[in-house]
Amino acid sequence: MILKLDHINKAYHTGKLDVPVLHDVCLHVEKGEYVAIMGPSGSGKSTLMNIIGCLDRPDSGTYELNGEDVFSRDDRSMANIRLRNLGFVFQNFQLLNRQSALENVALPLVYAKVPKKERRERARAALERVGLGDRVTFLPGQLSGGQKQRVAIARAMVNRPSILLADEPTGALDSHSSLQIMELFQQLNEEGVTVLMITHSPDIAAYAGRVCDIFDGVISERNGTVNAAQEAERKAEQEAEEALAKMRKRSADMLRHGSEEKEEPDES
Amino acid sequence: MLENIRLAFQGIASHKMRSFLTMLGIIIGIASIMSIVSTIKGTNDALKEKLVGSGNNTVEVNLSSGGEQLSIYDASSIPEGVPVVSDEIMQKIRDLDNVVSATAYNKRFVMDNSMYYGDDSVTSFNMYGVDDQYFHTIGYKLKSGRTFLDSDYTKFRKVMILDQTAAVKLFADVNPLGKTVEYGGQPFTIVGIVSKDDDYEPDIQNVYDYYSNLDESNGLFFIPKADWPIIFNYDEPENVIVKADVTEEMTKAGQSAAKILNSAIRSNSENQATYQAQDLLGMVKKQQQLAQNTKKQLIWIAGISLLVGAIGVMNIMLVSVTERTSEIGLKKAIGAQKSAILGQFLTEAAVLTTMGGLIGVAVGFALSYLIHRFSGIPAAISVPWSAGAVLISMLIGLISGFLPAQKAANMDPIEALRRE
Ligand SMILES: Nc1ncnc2c1ncn2[C@@H]1O[C@H](COP(=O)(O)OP(=O)(O)O)[C@@H](O)[C@H]1O
Ligand SMILES: [Mg+2]
Numbered sequence: 001m002i003l004k005l006d007h008i009n010k011a012y013h014t015g016k017l018d019v020p021v022l023h024d025v026c027l028h029v030e031k032g033e034y035v036a037i038m039g040p041s042g043s044g045k046s047t048l049m050n051i052i053g054c055l056d057r058p059d060s061g062t063y064e065l066n067g068e069d070v071f072s073r074d075d076r077s078m079a080n081i082r083l084r085n086l087g088f089v090f091q092n093f094q095l096l097n098r099q100s101a102l103e104n105v106a107l108p109l110v111y112a113k114v115p116k117k118e119r120r121e122r123a124r125a126a127l128e129r130v131g132l133g134d135r136v137t138f139l140p141g142q143l144s145g146g147q148k149q150r151v152a153i154a155r156a157m158v159n160r161p162s163i164l165l166a167d168e169p170t171g172a173l174d175s176h177s178s179l180q181i182m183e184l185f186q187q188l189n190e191e192g193v194t195v196l197m198i199t200h201s202p203d204i205a206a207y208a209g210r211v212c213d214i215f216d217g218v219i220s221e222r223n224g225t226v227n228a229a230q231e232a233e234r235k236a237e238q239e240a241e242e243a244l245a246k247m248r249k250r251s252a253d254m255l256r257h258g259s260e261e262k263e264e265p266d267e268s
Numbered sequence: 269m270l271e272n273i274r275l276a277f278q279g280i281a282s283h284k285m286r287s288f289l290t291m292l293g294i295i296i297g298i299a300s301i302m303s304i305v306s307t308i309k310g311t312n313d314a315l316k317e318k319l320v321g322s323g324n325n326t327v328e329v330n331l332s333s334g335g336e337q338l339s340i341y342d343a344s345s346i347p348e349g350v351p352v353v354s355d356e357i358m359q360k361i362r363d364l365d366n367v368v369s370a371t372a373y374n375k376r377f378v379m380d381n382s383m384y385y386g387d388d389s390v391t392s393f394n395m396y397g398v399d400d401q402y403f404h405t406i407g408y409k410l411k412s413g414r415t416f417l418d419s420d421y422t423k424f425r426k427v428m429i430l431d432q433t434a435a436v437k438l439f440a441d442v443n444p445l446g447k448t449v450e451y452g453g454q455p456f457t458i459v460g461i462v463s464k465d466d467d468y469e470p471d472i473q474n475v476y477d478y479y480s481n482l483d484e485s486n487g488l489f490f491i492p493k494a495d496w497p498i499i500f501n502y503d504e505p506e507n508v509i510v511k512a513d514v515t516e517e518m519t520k521a522g523q524s525a526a527k528i529l530n531s532a533i534r535s536n537s538e539n540q541a542t543y544q545a546q547d548l549l550g551m552v553k554k555q556q557q558l559a560q561n562t563k564k565q566l567i568w569i570a571g572i573s574l575l576v577g578a579i580g581v582m583n584i585m586l587v588s589v590t591e592r593t594s595e596i597g598l599k600k601a602i603g604a605q606k607s608a609i610l611g612q613f614l615t616e617a618a619v620l621t622t623m624g625g626l627i628g629v630a631v632g633f634a635l636s637y638l639i640h641r642f643s644g645i646p647a648a649i650s651v652p653w654s655a656g657a658v659l660i661s662m663l664i665g666l667i668s669g670f671l672p673a674q675k676a677a678n679m680d681p682i683e684a685l686r687r688e
Contacts, residue, residue, distance in 0.1 A: 050682050055601060076605060083603025094598040094685065098282055110271055111604045155602070 001067070002163065002194050003029040003052065008061035010047055010217075021047045022058065023217045029196065031162070034189045036208035037198045037219075044217040045198045049167050052196060053086055054078045066162075083111055087156030087193075089166040093148040095140040101127060101151045102136040108159045126154035130184060146177025153184055157193070164188060166197040170204055175252045182207045203245035206238060272615035279588070279616055280623070287620060290584045293577020294624030294664065295631060298657045300570040302632025305653045307639055308563045310646030312556045324407050325368075325515050327522035329508040329529060332544040341376065343502050347541035349534040350505040357532055358399075361510060361525045366517040370525065371401040372506040374496050383489065384450040385438050390486040393434065395451075397496035397506075403429075403462060405511050413445045413460030421494045428456035432463045434487025452499040456491060508543070519549045574660075577624070578668040585617050585672035589679075596676050597684025610677040617669020618662050625661025629654050 010022040021044040029035055039045050050056040051063065054070060055078075063070040065085065070078070082088075095104050106123035114122070127136055130150040140148055149169060156164060164185070170178035186207060189195045197208060205211050211222045280287040331338045331350065340346055353372040361370045374397035382389040396402070403415055411432065420427050428449065435444050444458040497503050508529060512521040522545025529543040589596070596609060636647035 053601070055682050079600070079603050079605050081603075082601065086603075088601055090685065094594065094601075096595055096598070098278060107599070108602045111599075111602070111608055159603075 001028055002031040002033075002065070003027065003196075004062075004064040004067075005052065006062045008048070008051060008058045008063070010044075010051065010056075010058040021217050022051075025061070025214075025217070025219045027052075027212065027219060029194060031194055032189070032192055034185070034195045034207070034209040035197070036205035036211045037196070037214055038200060038202070038205050038211055039214035040200065043214045045214055046167055048214065048219075049165060049196070049198055053088060053165050054081045083108060083159065085161050085163060087153075087159070087161040087164045089149070089152050089156050089164065089169045091168040091171040093140070093145075093152045093172075095148055095151060095155075097140050100137050100139055101132060101143065101154075104140070104151055105154045105158050107155060112159055122158055123154070126158040127151070129157070130154045131180075144177070145173050146180055149173060149177070149181055150184065153181070153188075157188065161193075163194045163196065166195070168198050168200070170199065170201065174256075175203075175249050178204065179249075202241050203248065206241055206245065269611070269615070272612050273619060275612060276616040276619040280620060286584065290580050291577075291620060291624035291627065293573060293580045294621050294661055295577075295628040297570050297574035297577050298625050298628025298661060299631035299635060300573065301567055302629050302653065302657060303635040303639065303647075304563055304566045304570065305650055306633065306636040306647045307645055308559050309650050310636075310640070310648040312559055313648055314646045315555050315559075316552050325512045325518050326406060326509050327512065327518045327548060328546045329510060329522050329526045329543050330546070331505060331507060331541050333541040337544075338541055339377075340374075340504050346502070346504050350541055351532055351534070352503050353506050353508065353529065354532070357528055358508075360528050361508070364510075364521060364524050364528075366512050366514065366521045367525070368511045368513050369401050369405045370508060370510045371399055371405040372493070372508050373398045373402055374493060374504060374506050376500070381452065383438065385447060388438060388440075390434070390437050393437075393486040394488045396488060396490045397493040398490050399493050402490070402509075405509055406464075408462040408464060411461045411463050413458070415460055415462075416492050420492045424494050424498065425492070426454055426456045426495060426498075427459045427492065429460040429462055429490040430458060431488040431490075432461060434489055435461050437486045451489075454495075454499055462490075510545075515549070519545065519547050522546060574664065577621075578664045581617055581621055581665060582668040582671060584620075585613060585669050586675070588616070589613065589672045589676045592676075593679065593684045593687055596679050597681045597687075600679065600681035601685060606677040609679075610673045613673035613676050614666055614669050617673070618665035621665030621668075622658060622662045625658045625664075628661065629657050632657075 005025060005027045008022050008025040009020075011018045011020040013019075025048060027048075037045055037048065047056070051058055054065075057071055061071075065081065070081070073081070096107070099107075102120065102123050105126050106119040109119040109122060124133070124136055127133055130153055132147060132150055132154070135143060135147065135151075140151070143151065149172075153164075153169075166185070169185075170181055173181065182204060185195055185197065189209075195208070197204070199205050213220050213222055331340075331347065333347065338345070338347060358370060358372055361367060376395045377393075378395050379392050382391045383393060398416070400416055400418070400421070402408075403410070408431075413429070415429065416427065419425070430438070430444060438444070438449065439447070444461065447458050448455045449458065450456070491499075493506070508525060510521050510525045512518045526543040526545045533540070533542065599609060600606075633649060639645055640647040
């Protein structure tokens with residue numbers, strides 16, 4: 001088991017009020033799984049993701065990553081886990097605007113103390129891997145949203161982490177770009193990377209092999225027990241969702257009718 | 269580290285105007301310190317050169333009373349109990365350690381009498397009665413003719429040597445050698461002409477020196493010391509000049525000579541005239557000390573500018589950290605250690621101030637050169653001060669960048685990423 005969270009409780013303390021966010025959350029993920037976490041806004045998805053991402057600590061609960069306890073570690077060691085074992089993808093890309101695509105991708109390697117020449121080679125390879133081999137010298141401002149997110153994915157994967165954490169990776173993208181991102185995630189997952197993705201779009205969640213719902217800080221497994229009836233129901237649901245997604249996609253394409261350029265660059 | 273320096277230059281380049289204004293405080297502070305230091309160093313070097321002389325190492329041992337040099341102008345001005353300096357005493361002085369040579373001489377600034385050559389005459393001139401050690405001790409060079417011979421002294425020959433000013437004033441185009449001049453009713457034959465070395469700078473100690481060095485001064489006239497009582501009618505005590513072998517021993521040699529000379533003085537009344545050695549080295553030191561104190565005060569003032577500069581750097585670095593909150597958050601999220609973030613911002617501050625320091629040193633040298641050009645105050649570049657200034661600038665960056673860098677390093681990545 002690569003991720004093992006048990007009985008996680010977390011509340012934010014704002015002034016006198018305690019705002020409980022996560023209630024007794026348990027989440028076990030096997031190596032190589034592709035998990036989507038769904039839930040409405042404010043339900044605690046990002047809070048959970050930050051805990052899984054070793055950026056935050058809960059009030060109580062345990063977390064084992066690759067069989068090792070996380071919360072007993074100090075900040076240095078947590079940073080090291082983030083550097084070596086985790087890759088992050090954010091909704092708003094979080095690229096450094098004054099650095100080229102290549103420099104952005106190479107950033108984790110700087111902190112991993114990889115020699116400069118090797119940094120460049122690996123960053124370039126990662127960019128080629130996401131289909132941006134011809135954009136290495138571009139600044140983020142010269143890239144479209146989908147391209148930016150692909151740069152961010154290259155950055156997340158450049159240090160070869162075993163887990164990819166994505167918080168609404170397609171939240172700021174049009175459907176076409178979203179599709180490309182999902183294809184990338186799928187390929188990475190097929191190569192053995194464990195993927196954990198937050199989304200509120202069922203279309204996007206449909207790419208995951210497993211979906212967890214979170215509602216008011218309580219997590220529940222969709223299709224937790226696999227029996228024939230539920231499986232059939234799930235299949236039907238999924239098909240309905242896929243049909244819906246296709247329809248949405250088609251209507252979206254029609255709305256943007258005739259536009260041959262795949263993506264219009266967005267300014268940021 | 270190299271990566272941090274590259275990032276720092278990138279950051280500075282992307283905010284050229286802001287970076288320059290931030291550096292300005294450091295530039296002004298360092299530039300003023302450098303120009304103060306080089307101007308004062310130049311002045312001190314020149315002072316020592318001028319007062320101590322270029323390797324001549326002579327020190328005057330003068331009859332003084334109450335701290336003032338005595339000048340003898342008639343019989344009544346001769347101090348009580350002070351004898352003429354004997355050969356025996358001069359020999360003792362010459363035997364002192366560090367003394368190369370010594371001379372005893374009489375000197376009179378003549379304003380009320382004239383020196384005649386035929387119908388031409390001069391007034392206002394210096395008359396010297398000298399021994400055979402005088403010219404080479406002082407450093408006069410013989411230009412033509414001869415210096416005084418032993419026989420000039422033993423036979424009381426009325427012979428005279430002129431300096432070049434006197435030769436020009438009294439003789440104009442005529443060659444003075446062999447001519448006879450008249451002073452105090454006595455005829456003197458000119459036997460030689462002397463001049464100081466080319467790089468000679470007049471050593472002005474009192475009003476008489478001043479007159480004797482004025483352009484209107486009509487020059488110096490030297491006669492054998494033996495002739496002095498013949499024209500002035502009485503014996504009078506001499507002043508002494510001692511030449512030391514090394515500059516550092518000048519003052520000591522002069523003081524030892526004064527002690528020997530004073531041992532021959534008989535009476536011991538109040539206000540007694542005694543021989544006092546000039547302390548040129550001491551004077552230089554005093555002057556340099558004065559300059560040093562001025563320098564210290566000026567550097568304190570320039571230091572305030574540096575302090576203001578440092579506060580400016582801290583302020584801009586705080587702004588920069590706030591502006592780059594999400595960058596810091598991202599870097600921490602992808603695994604940058606606190607120390608890496610701290611290093612990045614410390615480097616940026618240090619690069620900023622080191623650049624300021626380098627520019628400041630350059631501007632400081634340019635300033636002191638301009639001061640030199642337009643006011644003639646000498647300037648000398650001090651390498652250790654320049655290196656120190658750049659180092660101090662870097663240190664200022666590290667100190668004033670520390671708080672902002674600390675703030676960046678301790679930033680919570682979640683909070684930082686949430687902000688846009
Ligand atoms: N730093 C914080 N301080 C106080 N409340 C917070 C903080 N972060 C999140 N919250 C609250 O916790 C709840 C869950 O937030 P979040 O995990 O970001 O939700 P989601 O990502 O599912 O939209 C929300 O009600 C939010 O307002
Ligand atoms: Mg969220």
